[in-house]
Amino acid sequence: MFGRKKEAPSAHDVIDQQAAEATARDAAIGKGAPTPKRSAQVAARKRPLVPEDRKASKAAERAAVQEQRLKMRQAMDTGDDKFLPLRDKGPQKRFARDYVDARFSLGEYLMFGALVFVVISLLVPASSEQMIYVLGGFWVMFLAVFVDVFILSRKLKKRLAEKFSDVERGTVWYGSMRSLQFRRLRLPKPQVKRGEFPA
Numbered sequence: 001m002f003g004r005k006k007e008a009p010s011a012h013d014v015i016d017q018q019a020a021e022a023t024a025r026d027a028a029i030g031k032g033a034p035t036p037k038r039s040a041q042v043a044a045r046k047r048p049l050v051p052e053d054r055k056a057s058k059a060a061e062r063a064a065v066q067e068q069r070l071k072m073r074q075a076m077d078t079g080d081d082k083f084l085p086l087r088d089k090g091p092q093k094r095f096a097r098d099y100v101d102a103r104f105s106l107g108e109y110l111m112f113g114a115l116v117f118v119v120i121s122l123l124v125p126a127s128s129e130q131m132i133y134v135l136g137g138f139w140v141m142f143l144a145v146f147v148d149v150f151i152l153s154r155k156l157k158k159r160l161a162e163k164f165s166d167v168e169r170g171t172v173w174y175g176s177m178r179s180l181q182f183r184r185l186r187l188p189k190p191q192v193k194r195g196e197f198p199a
Contacts, residue, residue: 079191088188092160092168096175098198099156101190106141106148107180113141149176 068083075083081094088097117138124131156175160167178186192198 076188079188084188092164092171093174095160095163095198096156096171097178097188098192099159100175100178102192102195102197104194105152105179106145108182110145110180113138149179152176152179
């Protein structure tokens, strides 16, 4: 009476059939290579969560980190923006560095002045009149550095606004702090000579 029901094709059978049809079409067009089955594609995409050879994986990771550090160190010497740390990246930071490096800053010698003050304070008794003059000289130098940094920050902000119209947050502070470092010890290293202000 009733015929035996045909079994419904499974999802894998449908996919395999579609893949076979696509292969036939591509062969007719001239693709030149058979389309791989879905199972083969999935297997090719599978990657182990934990590498089988952990020693080799760690060695490769260590080598990659070392190479990145070497590139960053070279960028500190050459000023290559691509490999600089995030705090030094960007055209505005580059402009601020060049502007600061092109001028003479009193702040470069603040640390040396502080060191001289410490040495003298150890040699001269605190109760003597000479100590008053030493302390007064240090505060005069500190005030002069403060005024110089204030002038620098105003000029730098003006130049950045003229060139980039919008000054990025922290760029003026970045340049001001750089002016307090001794020129030869600055990182990234200065790329301009004194007097070569950026255009």
